[in-house]
Amino acid sequence: MEKKTGAQILVESLLRENVEIVFGIPGGQALPMFDAIYGSKLNFILTRHEQGASHMADGYARSTGKSGVCIVTSGPGATNIVTGLGTAYMDSVPLVAITGQVATSVIGQDAFQEADTIGITRPVTKHNFLVKDVKDLARTIKEAFYIATTGRPGPVLVDIPIDVQRGLCEFVYPHKVEIRSYKPNYSGHTGQIKKAVSMINKSERPVLYVGAGVVVSGAEDEILKMSRKANIPVTNTLLAIGTYPHDTDLSLGMLGMHGTFCANRAIQAADVVIAVGARFDDRCTGRVCDFAKKAKIIHIDIDPTAISKVVDVDIPVVGDAKTVLKEMSALIEKKGRKEWIKTVDAWKEEHPLSYNRNDDKLHPQYVVEKISELTKGEAIVSTEVGQHQMWAAQYYKAKYPRLFLSSGGLGTMGFGYPAALGAKVGNPDKEVIVIAGDGSFQMNMQEMAVSVLNEINVKVVILNNQYLGNVRQWQEMFYGKRYSQSCLARRNKCPRLCNEPNRVTCPVYIPDFVKWAQSYDVLGIRVTEKKDVESALKKMLETKGSVVLDVWVEMEENIFPMVPAGSSLDDVITQMNK
Amino acid sequence: MRHTVSVLVENKFGVLARISTLFAARGFNIDSLNVSETEDPAISRMTIVVKGDYSVLEQVTKQLNKLVDVIKVSDFNDVDYVERGLALIKINIKKSTRNEVIQLIEIFRSRIIDVSQDSIIVEITGNGDKIRAFIKMVMPYGIRETCKTGIVALSRGQLTK
Numbered sequence: 063m064e065k066k067t068g069a070q071i072l073v074e075s076l077l078r079e080n081v082e083i084v085f086g087i088p089g090g091q092a093l094p095m096f097d098a099i100y101g102s103k104l105n106f107i108l109t110r111h112e113q114g115a116s117h118m119a120d121g122y123a124r125s126t127g128k129s130g131v132c133i134v135t136s137g138p139g140a141t142n143i144v145t146g147l148g149t150a151y152m153d154s155v156p157l158v159a160i161t162g163q164v165a166t167s168v169i170g171q172d173a174f175q176e177a178d179t180i181g182i183t184r185p186v187t188k189h190n191f192l193v194k195d196v197k198d199l200a201r202t203i204k205e206a207f208y209i210a211t212t213g214r215p216g217p218v219l220v221d222i223p224i225d226v227q228r229g230l231c232e233f234v235y236p237h238k239v240e241i242r243s244y245k246p247n248y249s250g251h252t253g254q255i256k257k258a259v260s261m262i263n264k265s266e267r268p269v270l271y272v273g274a275g276v277v278v279s280g281a282e283d284e285i286l287k288m289s290r291k292a293n294i295p296v297t298n299t300l301l302a303i304g305t306y307p308h309d310t311d312l313s314l315g316m317l318g319m320h321g322t323f324c325a326n327r328a329i330q331a332a333d334v335v336i337a338v339g340a341r342f343d344d345r346c347t348g349r350v351c352d353f354a355k356k357a358k359i360i361h362i363d364i365d366p367t368a369i370s371k372v373v374d375v376d377i378p379v380v381g382d383a384k385t386v387l388k389e390m391s392a393l394i395e396k397k398g399r400k401e402w403i404k405t406v407d408a409w410k411e412e413h414p415l416s417y418n419r420n421d422d423k424l425h426p427q428y429v430v431e432k433i434s435e436l437t438k439g440e441a442i443v444s445t446e447v448g449q450h451q452m453w454a455a456q457y458y459k460a461k462y463p464r465l466f467l468s469s470g471g472l473g474t475m476g477f478g479y480p481a482a483l484g485a486k487v488g489n490p491d492k493e494v495i496v497i498a499g500d501g502s503f504q505m506n507m508q509e510m511a512v513s514v515l516n517e518i519n520v521k522v523v524i525l526n527n528q529y530l531g532n533v534r535q536w537q538e539m540f541y542g543k544r545y546s547q548s549c550l551a552r553r554n555k556c557p558r559l560c561n562e563p564n565r566v567t568c569p570v571y572i573p574d575f576v577k578w579a580q581s582y583d584v585l586g587i588r589v590t591e592k593k594d595v596e597s598a599l600k601k602m603l604e605t606k607g608s609v610v611l612d613v614w615v616e617m618e619e620n621i622f623p624m625v626p627a628g629s630s631l632d633d634v635i636t637q638m639n640k
Numbered sequence: 641m642r643h644t645v646s647v648l649v650e651n652k653f654g655v656l657a658r659i660s661t662l663f664a665a666r667g668f669n670i671d672s673l674n675v676s677e678t679e680d681p682a683i684s685r686m687t688i689v690v691k692g693d694y695s696v697l698e699q700v701t702k703q704l705n706k707l708v709d710v711i712k713v714s715d716f717n718d719v720d721y722v723e724r725g726l727a728l729i730k731i732n733i734k735k736s737t738r739n740e741v742i743q744l745i746e747i748f749r750s751r752i753i754d755v756s757q758d759s760i761i762v763e764i765t766g767n768g769d770k771i772r773a774f775i776k777m778v779m780p781y782g783i784r785e786t787c788k789t790g791i792v793a794l795s796r797g798q799l800t801k
Contacts, residue, residue: 184658185665189708192654209708243650243711367702370695 065230068196068222069098072160075203076104078235081131083107083122083487085115089135090175092162094227096133107487107516110508112139114480116146117506120155121481124467125442126488127278129156129210136162137175140221141182145474148186150217152471153301154274156210157217158203159187165225166194179221188216196229201236208239213246214365215278246364250381250389258336258360258377259393265334265358267402268294271317271346274301274470275339275363275383277463282306284387285338291391293399295406297325299340300470304460308439314406315415318346319625320452323413326623326631328406332357339363339383342372343471344627352630362386413623413636415456424592426450426525426615430457432599433495433523441493442467444482444520446502447475449531452621454497476505482520483513493521493603500526500575500612501550510582513608521602523611527619528563528571535620539638563617579610590614642671642768643697644723644793647686647704648712651677655709659686662707668692668700672725672768674790683711687723687792689768716793723793726765728753729775732782733760741781748774759784767791 066074072095076084083105088096099106109115112134119130130150134143140161150157164173180192189209191202199222206218262268270289276282282305289296289312296306297314306313314325326348329335335357340346347353353373361368361375362383369378379386417427430453433443439459444467445451451468460466467485469477478496486494496503503524513520533548538561545561552560553569579586585605589598595613602609624635649655656675663670671689678685690700697715704713716723733741741760745752750764764774768791775786 180654181657184661241708244708365706367699367706369702371699374695 063232066233067094067098067227068199068229068231069094069227071196071199071231071233072203072222072227073098073102073104074233075200075235076131077102079129079203079207082128084131084133085109085118085484086133087112087115087135087139089139089162091136091164091224092133092139092227094224095160095162095222107512109480109512111506112142113145113476114506114509114512116143116157116159117149117474117477117480118484118487118509119157119159120146120150120477121444121467121484122488123150123155123157123484124481125464125485127464128488129158129207130484131158131160133160134162135175136164136179137177140177140179144183144186145472147183147217147219149469149472149474149477151186151188153469154215154278155217156215158206158210159217159219161219161221162227163192163221163223166223167225169223179219183219186217187219190219190221192221192223193226194223196226196231199226199231200233204236205239205241208241209244214275247380248364248382248385250362250379250386252389254377254379255386255389256393258362258379259390261334261358261360261377262292262294262336263395263397266399267332268292268334268336268399269314269328269332269357270294270296271299271329271335271337271340272296272302272305273299273338273340276302276305277339279339279364279383280463281338281384281387282463284384284391288387288391288394292394292397293403294336295328295403297321297328299343299346300455300468302340302463303455303458303466304463308459311403316455318343318348318631319627320456320621320623321346321625322415323623323634323636324406324409326625326634327409329354330356330631331405335359337361337363338387341368344372347373348625348629348631348633352632413634417619422592424590424595424613424615426527426613426619427453427457428592429523429525429595429599429613429615430454430497432596433497434458436596436599436603437493437495439465441465441495442482442485442489444468444478444485444494444496446478446496446498446505447473448499448502449527449535449619449621450497450499450502450525453525458497475502479503479522480506480509483509483518486518486520496520496522498522498524499531500524500528501530504573510579510584510608514582514584517607519606519608521609521611523599523602524575524613525615526571526575526612527615527617528568529617531619532621534618538618538620540626565614565617575610575612584608584610586610586612588612588614641691641693643690643692643700644716644721644791645688645690645697645700645704646714646716646793647688647710648678649684649686650709650711651682651684652709655684656686658707658709659688659704662703666699666703668696672788672790674792676792687790689791714795716795719795720797721793721795723767723791724765725768725771725789725791726763727771727775727786727788729762729764729778729786730759730784731762731778732784733758737781741778744774744777750774
C-alpha cells in the first residue's frame with residue numbers, strides 16, 4: 063500500500079469527515095499541512111487573524127450543527143485561537159482545531175514559535191491531543207470529530223508536530239471509534255423519567271426552562287408538544303432563542319438578567335421548573351439562593367456535571383433532550399392550568415418589553431425591531447457582545463433554532479462578525495445579519511477582507527453609541543455615572559472627567575465606518591435619524607454584496623428590564639429612576 | 641470532610657496534568673494524590689483524597705468522569721474498604737527521651753529504619769488517621785523532617801467499583 067505523509071493523511075481524513083470548509087492561516091510549523099491542502103479538494107478560507115478563523119468555524123458550527131474546522135500554525139497561531147476555543151467550550155459548540163507544532167525532537171526547548179499548546183488549551187477544550195507518531199494521526203482525527211460532536215459537544219484540538227506532518231505512513235481511516243473511557247449516554251433512566259412526569263402532572267405552576275441543549279438535540283418540536291399538551295409556559299436562555307415560537311400564549315421569552323418580566327416572575331412563582339439542556343448560568347439565575355425558591359427542579363441534561371452544579375436538583379435525568387422528552391411525552395397528562403396561564407398573562411401585560419416608541423429619537427431597539435420585521439425573523443442574526451446583543455435577544459424574533467448566534471458563556475466581543483461569515487459559508491442561501499456594537503465590531507473587523515475576497519456577503523448593522531455601552535450602563539447605574547474608559551470617541555484633549563456625551567461637541571468619531579467600508583469596496587451607509595432607518599435597512603437587504611450600516615443611536619440608552627448582578631430574580635428594574 | 645476517590649485512567653502522558661488542571665480550575669482541594677501503574681500497564685490508578693462536603697465529592701466525581709482519559713471513578717462512601725499510606729519521619733532524640741520514643745514506635749507498630757547520634761527515622765504505615773496520630777504524639781520530641789506518600793485504597797472483597 064502506498065505511503066502518505068502525515069499532512070496528506072490529515073487532508074484525506076478531513077475529506078472523509080465530509081468537511082466542507084476549513085478556516086485558518088498558515089505558518090512555519092504548519093507548512094507541510096498547507097502544502098498538502100494546495101491542489102487538494104479541501105476548501106479553505108484564509109482569514110486575517112487566527113481568532114477570526116476560530117470564530118468563523120464556530121459560526122459555521124452553530125448555524126449548521128456540523129463541526130467547524132480551523133487549521134493554524136504553532137505558537138502565536140495556537141494562542142490566538144484560545145479565545146475562540148473558550149467561546150466554543152462555554153457554549154458547547156463542536157469544533158476541531160488543528161495546530162502546527164515544532165518538531166518532536168525540539169519540544170520543550172523553547173524553539174521558535176513553540177508554545178505548550180496542549181497545556182494552554184486544556185481548560186478551554188473538551189479534549190486535546192498531541193500526535194507524536196504519524197501512525198496515530200488518522201485515528202486521532204477520527205476520535206477528535208467523534209468527541210467534538212457527541213454527548214455535550216465542544217471544541218477538540220489536535221496538535222501536530224512538523225515531523226509528524228512530514229512522516230510517512232499507510233493511510234487507513236478507521237470506520238468507527240471505540241474509546242473505552244468515553245461513552246456518552248443518550249437515553250434517560252426510565253425510573254427518573256417516570257418520577258419527573260409524575261411531578262409535572264401533579265404540578266399547578268410548571269415552567270419549562272430551555273437552553274442550548276435543546277438546539278443541539280433538535281428537541282424544539284418535543285418542547286412545543288409538551289408545553290401545548292400540558293399548558294406549560296416556556297422560557298429560554300440566550301442560546302436557545304428561536305427554539306420556541308415568539309409571542310405565542312405560552313412563550314415567556316428569555317429569562318435572567320435582561321430577560322422579560324414575565325419569565326422571571328414565572329420562574330420565581332413556579333412550583334416545578336423543568337430545565338432542559340440549560341446549565342443555570344448566573345446570568346439566568348440571579349442570586350442562586352433565591353432562584354425558584356418555591357419550585358422543585360427537574361433537570362434534563364446530557365452532561366452529568368451540569369446537574370446540581372449551581373442549583374440543587376430534585377429529579378435529574380441524564381440523557382439527550384429529544385430522546386428523554388419523547389419518552390416523557392406519552393406520559394404527560396393533558397391539563398388546562400387556566401389559573402396559572404392567567405397569572406402569567408397578567409405579568410406579560412404588566413411589563414411587556416418596551417422602549418419609547420413615540421419620540422423621534424433613534425433608539426437601538428427600534429432598529430432591531432425593524433430588522434426582525436423586514437426579515438420576518440428568518441435571517442441568521444449574529445451578535446457581538448454588549449448592549450446591542452441584549453437588544454437583539456429581546457427584539458429579534460428568530461423563527462427557528464440556529465438563527466441566533468451569540469457568545470453566551472464567555473461573552474466574547476469580536477465574536478459576531480467572524481461567526482456571521484462562518485454562518486454564511488454554511489448557509490449560502492440565507493440572509494446573514496450581524497448586529498454589532500461599535501466597540502465589539504472593532505475587535506475583529508479585519509475579517510472584512512475575507513468577506514469581500516470570498517464573496518461571503520453579510521450585512522453589518524452597527525448600533526453606534528460611541529461607547530462600550532454595557533460598561534457605560536453599569537457605570538451609570540452602579541458607579542455614580544463615572545464613565546471610566548468606556549467612551550470610544552474620547553481623545554487625549556478631552557477633560558479628564560466627562561459624563562455628558564453629545565454628538566455636537568464631542569470629538570469626531572473614528573473610524574468613519576462608511577469610509578472604512580468603502581476602502582474594502584463595500585457599501586457603507588450612515589443613518590443618524592429614525593426616519594431613515596427603514597429605508598436604509600431595505601436598501602441593505604436589497605444589496606447583493608456586503609453592506610455596513612453605521613447607525614448612530616441614542617448614546618445613553620439602557621437595557622431594561624434588568625436584574626442587577628448578584629440580585630434575586632424578584633428584583634427586576636424595569637426602568638431608570640430619574 | 642475527607643473523601644477518598646479512586647480513578648482508573650489511561651496510562652498516557654499528560655493525564656496527571658489534566659486531572660490537576662481540573663482540580664485547580666474548579667477550586668477543589670487535594671489532600672493527597674497517588675499515581676501508579678496497575679496490573680495492566682495501559683491503565684494507571686490514581687487515589688485522590690479531597691476535602692469538602694458531599695456536594696463537592698459529587699462534582700469531583702462527575703467532573704473526573706467527564707475527562708476523556710478517565711475510565712472509571714469510584715468513591716468509597718458506601719463500601720467497606722482499606723486505605724494505607726506510608727510516612728518517613730525523622731525525630732530528634734536524646735538519651736533521656738530515647739526509650740519513650742521507642743515505646744511509642746512499638747505501640748504504633750512502626751519501625752526504625754535509620755539511627756544516628758541525635759535522630760532516628762521511623763517508617764509508619766497505616767490510614768491517614770493513624771499517621772496523623774503518630775505525628776501528633778512524637779511532635780513534642782521535635783520532628784526534623786517528614787515525607788508522606790499519598791493514601792492508596794482498595795475496597796474489600798469485590799472489585800473497586
